[in-house]
Amino acid sequence: MTGQANFVDPGLIMSQHRCHRSKFRIFVSMPRILALDYGKKRTGIAVTDPLQIIATGLATVESNELIGYLKKYFAQETVEKVLVGYPLNFDDSPTDATPLVEKFIGKFQNVFPSLPIEKRDERMSSRMASSAISAMGLKKKDREKKELIDTVSAIIILQEYLESRG
Numbered sequence: 712m713t714g715q716a717n718f719v720d721p722g723l724i725m726s727q728h729r730c731h732r733s734k735f736r737i738f739v740s741m742p743r744i745l746a747l748d749y750g751k752k753r754t755g756i757a758v759t760d761p762l763q764i765i766a767t768g769l770a771t772v773e774s775n776e777l778i779g780y781l782k783k784y785f786a787q788e789t790v791e792k793v794l795v796g797y798p799l800n801f802d803d804s805p806t807d808a809t810p811l812v813e814k815f816i817g818k819f820q821n822v823f824p825s826l827p828i829e830k831r832d833e834r835m836s837s838r839m840a841s842s843a844i845s846a847m848g849l850k851k852k853d854r855e856k857k858e859l860i861d862t863v864s865a866i867i868i869l870q871e872y873l874e875s876r877g
Contacts, residue, residue, distance in 0.1 A: 742791035745784075746869035748833065748861050749795055749815050750774060751808070755861030757869040758788075766869035771858035774815075778822055785823070793819070793826060796833030796868045831868050 740761045748755035754777050756769040772780045784790075795816060798808040812830075819828055 742789040746794040748864035755865035757865035768862040797830035
C-alpha cells in the first residue's frame with residue numbers, strides 16, 4: 712500500500728448497532744484527524760480519538776523519516792485529513808520556516824494525493840506548548856525536551872481546530 716492513504720469521505724460514518732438486554736447501543740467510529748508541527752529536525756504529531764473529540768499526542772519523529780512514518784500509520788488507521796502548522800509572522804509575512812513547511816506540503820501531496828492537507832496558523836503554538844508544559848509541574852530537565860514541545864504544539868494545533876468546528 713505504498714503511497715496511498717487509508718482515506719474515507721468525511722461524510723461517511725461507520726456504525727455498529729447491538730441490542731443487549733433491551734438496551735440499544737451505537738458505537739460510532741469516525742476517521743481520525745492528524746496534526747503535524749513540522750520542523751527542520753523533528754515533527755510533533757497529534758491525533759484525534761475515533762470520535763474526533765480529543766486531541767492526543769502520538770509521537771515526535773525525525774522530519775526526514777516523517778513520510779515513512781505516515782505511510783505506516785495510514786495503513787493502520789483511517790484518516791480524514793491532515794493539519795499542518797503553518798508558520799507566519801504577526802504581520803502575516805512568511806518566517807524562515809515557511810518555505811520548509813511549503814516544501815513538505817508539496818511532498819506530502821505527491822505521496823498522498825487523495826488525502827486533504829490543511830494549513831493551520833501556528834504562531835503561538837510553541838509558546839503555548841512551553842507554558843502548558845511548565846504548568847504540568849515537570850522537572851526542568853523534562854520541560855526542556857524539545858520532542859515534548861513539538862508534540863504538545865501539534866496537540867494545540869489540533870485542539871484549536873476541533874474547537875473551531877463548534
